[in-house]
Amino acid sequence: MCGVCGCGEGEARLDGRALAQARIPGEHGGHGHHHHAHGQGHGRRALVEIEQDILSKNDADAATNRARFGERGILALNLVSSPGAGKTTLLTATIETLKGSLPVAVIEGDQETANDADRIRAAGARAVQINTGRGCHLDAHTVGHAFDSLAPEIGTVLFIENVGNLVCPAAFDLGEDHKVAILSVAEGEDKPLKYPDMFAAAELMVLNKIDLLPYVEFDPDRAIEYARRVNPQIAVIRLSARTGEGMPAWLDWIRQASERALRARTASVA
Amino acid sequence: MHELSLATSLIELACEHAAENGASRVTRLRVRLGVLAAVRRALYFCFEPAARGTACEGAVLEIDEVPLSVLCPACDAVKTPSGLYNFRCPTCGTPTPRVVTGREMQLVSVELDIPEAASESPPSAHRSDDSTSARP
Structure with a gap:
């Protein structure tokens, strides 16, 4: 047999x-x-x-993206969260701090409007907007085209802001180095248990809007414990994009990951 | 929602294999889905409308569900966790992030209707070096 x-x-x-x-x-x-x-x-x-594999086409496109990101020492981060967790605000705050020290480019995914790409450009980074229409997630093929139109320079940090959705984007590899899940304290602390695939696939969970903790019933320790139940290795950063608390840890994480991406490129070129 | 993307990808794959084999119709698709894919019912639901107007229209979709198993690094053995999303060894409690089975989403086989004209000159069985197989 x-x-x-x-x-x-x-x-x-x-x-x-x-x-x-x-x-x-x-x-x-x-x-x-x-x-x-x-x-x-x-x-x-x-x-x-x-x-x-049913998603073999997407996986092949993702592998192509990954190779192209690697050739240019690009750190690609796939930002995933539910709608309203603060992805775009986190990005604009990040761009304003990184500006001048690291090249940044953004691929924005939303079902409709170019509002987010406009916000990113206003913050000072290059951005391209993907509108998925009825689609509930980005796919590797579309991201490949967006990457073409951005043509980021060597060593760029490429943020891919996925469609706000904690379910579907988990299944679609875009060729990113890491998925970063953003959970705001205005949500339920049991989201990692309710949407385990996403938190299992992420390397980092950003606990956002911690400035709101005095006003909400959200136990951050419990949320972290839930996230580690589905992903024992997940790293966690608590921050507020609005007040800047926790931002240094997030920026350090990005810088270290970006250095790793550049070193991997140097190693493969040498 | 993404089960519609999955259904569409599945149907595209099956239709490609139908075309390669000179088939007019796909009559049956066998799919292997890990429990963590969690789209079993939804895929049944999406398949029929997504197949409309393709060579897969009217085909029977068969889904084999694959249970979850994980590798416990402490026991050095494959284990079945007590819950779907409780990635800990049921014996020693060690975190077990490595999933061995349960994430599969594969098209296993298709049953094809091949018209007489096409079946008189069947494609070679040794077709795994053709262009569609070049994908990683």
């Missing part, structure tokens, strides 16, 4: 030919593209074994 898909080689046929002959040794594994097919004798109906 085929160890990957469980098909029985004995009965397998490709238009009358046995599967054992049709299959290429060593084809299994990864996105196996072994096309051994099981005909049903009369040649009109055939079962074709595929074993291909």
Whole structure:
């Protein structure tokens, strides 16, 4: 029996030919593209074994993006959160601080309007807006085109602000180095448990709007404990984009990640 | 929501394989979905409208669900956590971020209707070196 898909080689046929002959040794594994097919004798109906990831196209586009980011030593961060967690405000505050020390570019994803890209440009960074229309997430193909139009210089920090949605963007790799999940204290502290995929996929959780803590019933320690339940390794930074509290830790995190991206480029060029 | 993207990607993949095999219609798709993909019911729901007007229209969608298993670094063994999103070893409590199974979203196989004319000159079985297989 085929160890990957469980098909029985004995009965397998490709238009009358046995599967054992049709299959290429060593084809299994990864996105196996072994096309051994099981005909049903009369040649009109055939079962074709595929074993291909449903999102393989997106994953291939993401791999291309990742290689292109790597060639230019670009740190790409995929910012994900629910709507209203403060992604754009965090970005404008970040841009204003990084301006002059690190090149920054932004890909903005929203269903409609260019409001966010306008805010980013007003803060002093280059930005391109993607409108997904009815789409609930960015995909790697669109991000690749946005990257073309931005043509960021070597060593740029590229922020990709995903559509505000804690569910769908988790499944779509954009080629980023890291996903950063932003959770505001105006939300429920159990969001990491309710939307575990996103917090499991993120390397960093930014706990935003901590200036509001005196006014809301939000236990930050419990939120962090919940996040670590779904992702034991997640890093956490508590900050307020409005007051600037916690911003130095966030900027350090970005600078260190950017240095790693540049070092990886130097290593591959050398 | 993204189950519609998934359904569309799935249908595109299946239609490509149908075209490569000279098939007129896809009659059955077998899909492997990890429990963490959490789109099983939604995918059934989206599949039919997304398939309309494609070679997959009217095809039967079969979904095999793959249970969650994780690698416990302390026990050095594959374990089944007590809950879907409780990534800790059920035996020793060590955090187990490495998922072994449960994240799969794969098209396993398609059943195709191949007209007589096309099936008289079947494509070679050794087609894994063709252009569509060049993807990583």
